[in-house]
Every structure is written in structure tokens, then in C-alpha cells.
Amino acid sequence: MGIPADLRDAWINRRKSILIASPAEEQKILRSKRCTEEGVRAGAKAAAVACVVSAVPTLVAVRVIPWAKANLNYTAQTLIISAASIAAYFITADKTILECARRNSIAELEKTA
Secondary structure (H helix, E strand, O other): OOOOHHHHHHHHHHHOOOOOOOHHHHHHHHHHHHHHHHHHHHHHHHHHHHHHHHHHHHHHHHHHOHHHHHHOOHHHHHHHHHHHHHHHHHHHHHHHHHHHHHHHHHHHHHHHO
């Protein structure tokens, strides 16, 4: 028993697209990849800044404020710093990608008009 050759070939060829992307479609794909890369880069920068900005007061508070010294263990400190960094990354990346997509759609509209 096995898969008949015709069925196997149809299954393999199903993955290959019959349609060839037009140059305009390829440009759209390249622009979207560029927007994504730009968003990742901006998000990483924002996360690095947020990490430093949240780490300094957190670590100072744990050494100076008695309540923080008693209640914030290493895990809590890490979670505070991580949450700030992760939030900064995703918010900045999302805003950057949306702004780039908006810029691309406006350029596309101006090109057709």
C-alpha cells in the first residue's frame, strides 16, 4: 500500500503556485518586509531604552524603600523590568509598522492619481 503516484504528484504540485507574482505584487511584498524590519528595529531600540529606564528606579527602590526591600524579590524585579521592555517593544513596533503601511498606501494612491 502506498500513495499512488498521481495523488502524490498532485499533493506536491499543490504547494507550488500556478500564478506568477507581478512586479507590482513583488514591490508590495518588498515594502511590507521593509516595514516589518523597520518596526522590529524601532521596537528593539525602544525596548532597550525602556529596560534601562525601568531598571534603574526599580533597583534603587529595592535598596532604599523599606516596603520594596521587604516585598520585591528578584523575580518581581525581573518581571517589572521585563514588562516595561516588552510593552515598549510591541507598542513601538506596532506603531512603526502601521505608520509605514500608511505611508506606503498614501504613496500608492498618489501614484495612481
